[in-house]
Amino acid sequence: MLTRGDIFKHVKETYGTLPDYPFKQFPNYAALRHASNGKWYGLVMNVLPGKIGLDGNEKIDILNLKCPPELTGGLRNGRDILPGYHMDKEHWISLVLERIDQEGEIYNLIEQSFNLTK
Incomplete structure (x- = not known):
């Protein structure tokens, strides 16, 4: 399991x-931005599972990352990698951090998002 602290x-x-925290109404939403252009390459949020189509009543941490459209469909599995919450569903994915075990795979996705948003 990865945590927001690990990320x-x-x-x-x-x-x-x-991380920076751009939303007063959502103080736990942390944006990961490029120093050079200020663009987001990641967004860590705590949301109710129902907001992303999952069951549960306790907020969970998710990480939104940009992803090439040709890869998003193959990555999404309906359990731990989902369409991007509050983002363009074709170009963004949401990862449920408590369900992710493979650090290397996630860190590769972060790098990909970092490069796509330069």
Whole structure:
């Protein structure tokens, strides 16, 4: 299981990125941005599972990442990788952090999103 802390540590060490919190009404939503252009390459949010089509009553952490459209369909499995919440569904995916075990795979997806949003 990955946590938002794991993600924040990785992006700080790899890209020099610190999360920022742009939404007053959602103080736990953390944007991961490029230092050079301010564009998001990731967004960590805590949402109710029903908002993303899952069951449950406790908020869960998700990570939105940009992904090439030709890969999004193959990655989405309806359980831990879903269409991007509040994003363009063709170009973004949402990962349920508590259901992700393979750090390497996720870190590769983060790198891909970082490169796609330069």
